[in-house]
Amino acid sequence: MTTDFGRTTLPYCSFVGVGEKRPRVGVGVGTDVLDLTAAAARFVPDRAGLFADGTLDRFLAAGADAWHEVRDALTAWVDDPSARAFLVPAAEVDLVLPFTVADYVDFYASEQHATNVGRLFRPDGEALPSAWKHLPMGYHGRAGTVVVSGTPVTRPSGQSRAASGHIDVGPSARLDLEAEIGFVVGVPSTLGRPVDVDRFEQHVFGICVVNDWSARDLQAFEYVPLGPFLAKSFATSVSPWIVPLAALSGARVEPPARDPHPPTYLQDEDPWGLDLELVVRINDTIVSRPPFASMYWTPAQMLAHLTANGASVRTGDLYASGTVSGPADDQVGSLLELSRNGAEPVKLDDGSCRTFLLDGDEVTISATAAAPGGGHIALGEVTGNVIARQP
Template sequence: MTTVSWVEGSQDGGFGVENLPYGIFARPGELPRVGVAIGDLVLDLAELSAAGLVEDRRYFASGSLNAFMVAGRPAWQANRERLTELLTDESHRARVEPHLIPVAEVGLLRPFEVADYADFFSSEYHAVNAARIFKLRGEPLKPNWKRMPVAYHGRSGTVYPSGTPIIRPSGQRRAAGEAEPSYGPSLRLDFEAEVGFVAGVPSKAGRGVPTGAFRDHVFGFVLVNDWSARDLQMWESQPLGPFLGKSFATSISPWVVPVAALEPARVAPPVQDPAPLPYLRCDEPWGLDLHLEVLINGQVAARPPFASMYWTPPQQLAHATVNGAPLRTGDLFASGTVSGPERDQRGCMLELSWGGEEPLELDDGTKRTYLEDGDTVTIRAQAPGASGSRITMGEVTGTVHPAL
């Protein structure tokens, strides 16, 4: 049976005790601290620990999850079990209830300090579509694509919390048929619907993290919008990868969903052919049955299925560290654009408008090739929880503002 909390309404909306995601919140005039979402409330873990109800090692009276994330899997498991007990056993209600705050009364901040940021390119549908849109010569997938999770390094300093305004970036771009580039605001601003995971426990330099050690190092998952200026990206990515076309902004959701909460969502990933090299092989299925939804100005634009991703999170982590690069607490790894086989499953405007040639029409009749100033993009996701319940990853949102 599904575990039931005494918190009223907590089984509705995906923030039940099967989830218990962590975040950083602040009331007006107060210092930020760690909280857990339950229903439409935030459980103040700093106050809960001060009251002696959870173990206090100064994890929670902090404006970042990093201190708790580095504590490791035994601490994560113990705290999750304790919170489940406190929120389901009626005998604890009188002591716990005073530390519940309506989420509407707090501000949700960036949940962790980002150490490094890398973004993968792990959807075969997205990779093939992008190659066809860009009219690249030869086969859509390069020979290495099905042999390793391809990625680029992003900029950690521009990973912003959900709700941060997105200033339209400027830079060099050269339109088709033009001999010389020009400088100005991006004319092809895009979103990318992605899912990321954050490392908690570091690893040693010179030693990779095997796929089987994923749970020992990774704290949880967030939603990611990898904002992209396609015109800047296309001009600069010759021959190296993305730089200014990506580094101006990346948005993440405020709640970090623990790995343990997504165990019921694990499914078999797509068949990988050719078989991966030994360091990329997994002994258990690590596809995730996450159902993403992208909204532009409140209207559904796409529903990308994360279960279609070719490379899985443990494979991404193993590849990112196989050369001996050590993990640091707060390292963020994003999946790359999540796309499926149908048009309404494409996870970015590049695909949805087929490079601007086939404008996307929203329910209100407005059309988009790329994002316009004033557009608000929201990405949200749900996953199956224990015993038929549903859990939510919340949402990540951002509104485009004119170039400065």
């Protein structure tokens, strides 16, 4: 499906044209891609070198002044007749991973998701971990297995415990999707110096749509006491479009009330709740519409906590929100929740049912954001097809 971004969102990508090998930086304009690597010398010559390598790496590192200068210049020039020479239909190019992923962190920021998972796995105990409302919980993932939308996802293998108690080794039987939003770091921070919660916009360039695939049977066996490992590290899919924060002014909302009041370093006078809607499809059947506005912890708080111990961020770091789930049954962002851990199969439009993903299934997660003055803007989509593990 080709996304129509209109003329104001102006998301960034890297693309390869027909018969070409070297990527170029592009900008989504309607259903076209503007070749920014070629066009920058025309409308923003002082910044043209930032796009010469065909990735966003140098542009991300250049910082907020460069980000705003290029966006302002694009906004003023994109409808000029001279821009048409640099447009190519998006359907005629291949979109590739637009930046070098330095580190990857995944959070657990939805209260509804964390509560649902807790009730499934700890029915006689507290749904939320004791620290959950005091800090944004998360884990460090694997940057080398972050892949761009369209990349096939091989069913992972590992150890799991059967109902009989026997330990099995083999392909996961409970492969799941996780609908998330990712945040792309541009400007690095200094090792030993935390990033204040109000410095979010100085370090984070933009957002993408994420599917953080999960093998629930592997996860259940391995995660105590150190958390996810092989159940998560095999693949994380991201949309090829990076939407700048500057395009999201109409989506800014107050996050849910926090109780208890968070510590000082997580208190946000300029809150970064976002009014986004995700749509989850399995083989073209819409199975859920998770709302991001219900997320308990904001991306600014996630960044502040990520660096609170002095850990630094680097250009190209990606951190994700964790599964986005709302309060309604059709607003949850994983099959684990939709199927009640396999107890209630989800029916698809072709009459088949799913508890977890089968080989050949295609998962697509798209997202939109509230726009200034009403309406919505497209944020792109991430797609992955599950393929069987080869012997």
